[in-house]
Amino acid sequence: MAASSSQQWNDRAEKLHRRLERLREADNDDPLLLKASVTLQSLKDACSKETQNCNGLPCLRLYSQRFLLDLDVKECLHWRRGALLYMYCHTVGERENWNLSDQRIFHQCLRDGVYYLLKMLKTRSPIQLNDEVSFQDLNTATLLAKGIFSDVHVLALMYCGEMCFWALSYCSDVPPGSDSETHSKILNFKEVGEKVLDTYVSVCEGPLSGQGWSTDNAKKILEFLKTR
Incomplete structure (x- = not known):
């Protein structure tokens, strides 16, 4: 269950990464995008941990933070x-x-x-x-x-x-x-x-x-x- 949940968050993180890169191509120095990039990296790190809870709450919190900087x-x-x-x-x-x-x-x-x-x-x-x-x-x-x-x-x-x-x-x-x-x-x-x-x-x-x-x-x- 935990592995499956982690993979789902990994997939979402990868999609967000691609969207973020497209935005940063137009404005690489924007502070909002820089902050979003840091949050996204934290999300990817959390997804890679084997100890990730099956309910995915830490990932959900980080995902929400990244999504709100869209x-x-x-x-x-x-x-x-x-x-x-x-x-x-x-x-x-x-x-x-x-x-x-x-x-x-x-x-x-x-x-x-x-x-x-x-x-x-x-x-x-x-x-x-x-x-x-x-x-x-x-x-x-x-x-x-x-x-x-x-x-x-x-x-x-x-x-x-x-x-x-x-x-x-x-x-x-x-x-x-x-x-x-x-x-x-x-x-x-x-x-x-x-x-x-x-x-x-x-x-x-x-x-x-x-x-x-x-x-x-x-x-x-x-x-x-x-x-x-």
Whole structure:
């Protein structure tokens, strides 16, 4: 009984290992994936022990920990971080009437917020539409091809674009790289802002047309960004 249970957990661990490797190919330094890798190794070690209890409770606990670090949780964490920084920056900006007392800290928060929102938007790969993929609804297929899997993804595009606008409008006195770098390279707010807002406008006026998504502010920001 114990041997059979151990083999079942070994099989599950191997499947998880293959999924984890595919995720790490896209982002090898992500802390969530690194933690998942450690937990998975603990699961494999537990499965290999001859003294493993037949009920498999230690393996079940480790398996659950690994499963909960999957795409949905990773995407949710990036969204929460980015959205909270967006709301913080919006609140500070409105409170100070955008006459910021500390541009450097505000700039850092904007950069971190854009970074996490981009991570959230890139967590899932867009669906590649080809002859091997069948779909019944063209609008849905178009959204999936652009990496839009929910209304939260649409909102993330707009949040990201607004934060890029704030950075260029109210933190122009902060030279690139002057504050401590949180990420490996400096974000190009103009380039990122144009890209996410172009996508936002295209999906809101395309497959999401008539669904209540306004593009007025996005177009105004795009006009500003394209003249920078």
